[in-house]
Amino acid sequence: MLDYIIIGGAQAGLSMAYHLKKMDKDFLVLDGEKEIGASWLNRWDSLKLFTPTEYNHLPGLKFDAPKGHYPTKFEVSDYFKTYVEKNSIPVQLNTLVTSVRKTEKGFHVTYKEGEVEAKNVIIATGPFHIPYTPPCHTKISEGILQMHSNYYKSAAQLKEGDALVVGGGDSGYQILNEISKDTSRKVYFSGDTTVKSLPQQFLGKTLWWWFTIIGFLSYSKYSWIGKKISSFSQPVIGTDVKEILSRKNVICVGRTKDALNNDITFEKSKVSSIKNIIWSTGYRPNFKWIEGLELDENSYPKNYRGVSNIEGLYFIGLPWMFTRGSATLGGVSKDASYLADIISKK
Structure with missing residues (x-):
């Protein structure tokens, strides 16, 4: 029986693995992908972080890129691979966990190919x-690429003809x-055309430098300021x-209401010429595979830090x-350090 199993081999799992290694725990990282960094490689080709190099370090190893550089998804993946190698982190890939049960x-x-036991x-x-993806996508003609x-x-995946992007986040x-x-x-x-956008640079400093100075990323979600920040729509960065919205070929149509074959109905109009749809409509959490877990109103696990x-x-x-900053590449380190401290006192 292992001391710990870590499920997930991206920044959060690797940060915890670093601390467990320092504590000389017997552990294994399980990840469903075929290679380290795949969760980033699977995203669109032109993706870059909106945080510069100096804010992307995981514990114990600096991100090897110039200060002020905004890394690509390929650089992040390579950094993770180096991190695993340098810290001799035991990782088992192609291992999609299907259930976790307390004994x-x-x-x-x-997982699909077997099972393992751990104390934690x-x-x-x-x-x-x-x-x-909104339910109306099932009513759309098969001739439209969704x-x-x-x-x-990349845009190379699209068919010729008009396109639709649904979703106003980053x-x-x-x-x-x-x-x-x-x-x-x-x-x-x-999507939301009133969303605020923030530049990556302001008065000669990176946006993340300003965020650090004013403490934007450090306010607890339990504090008054933290509750206010979390209730606001997040700005688009960089x-x-x-x-973009001023371009002649970009047409804002308001909320998507319904669809039938080639006709897609929006708040402002009905359009029949669309050949491609990209649903940038977010994700839903899934923790149903963990037995006995209490979830909050947003279907995330109830927990304290x-x-x-x-x-x-x-x-x-x-x-x-x-x-x-809890779910960001650079911000996860603080949470990992706190959790490692809790573990060390067990």
């Missing part, structure tokens, strides 16, 4: 689980920006929303687990 001795962890389990699967942003790689605007650069096609946009209601079961990398 008298600890936990029984089941750390869930580090992140906030992005099930890609969500994909969730989770599967979007990914929605970044994809809208990319595909609307081809002025030969109309790109309809169904993408000029106003410029990663400590769950089940003795010996911990979480890391959840959105707003403690602060705004």
Whole structure:
């Protein structure tokens, strides 16, 4: 029986693995992907972090890139691979966990090819689980290409003709920006046009430098300021929303209401010429595979700074687990350090 099983091999799981290694615990990281860093490699090709190098370090190893550089998804993946190698972290890939069950001795962890037991389990699967697509997508003609942003790689995947991007978050605007650069096609946009956008640089300093100075990323979700920040719509960072929406081939149509075959109905109009749809409509959490777990109103595990209601079961990398930075590449380190301190006192 192992001391710990970590489920998930991205930034959250690797940060916890670093601390367990320092504590000389007997542990194993399980990850469902075929290679380290795949959770980043699976995203669109032009993706870059909106945090510069100096804010992307995991514990014990600096991100090897110049200060002020915004890493690509390939650089993040390479960093993770180096991190595993440098810290001799035991990782078992191609291992998709299907259930976690509390036992008298600890936990029984089941996956497709087998099972393993551990005294404790750390869930580090992140906030992005099930890609969500509105129900009306099933009414749309098979002749229209549809994909969730989770599967979007580049504009080369699209068919000729008009396109629709649904969703006004960071990914929605970044994809809208990319595909609307081809002025030969109309790109309809169904999302929040009032969202605030913030530049990556301000008065000679990076946005993240300012966030650090004012403490934006450090306010606890239990504090008055933290509650206020978490209740607001998050700004789009590093993408000029106003410029994109002002392009002649970008047409804002309001909320998507319904669809039937080639006709897609929006708040402002009905459109029949769309040949491509990218649903940048977020994800839904899935923790149903963990027996006996209590969930909150947003279907995330009830916990305090990663400590769950089940003795010996911990979480890391959840959105707003403690602060705004909890689910970010650089911010997860503080949560990992806190959780490691809790573990060391057991």
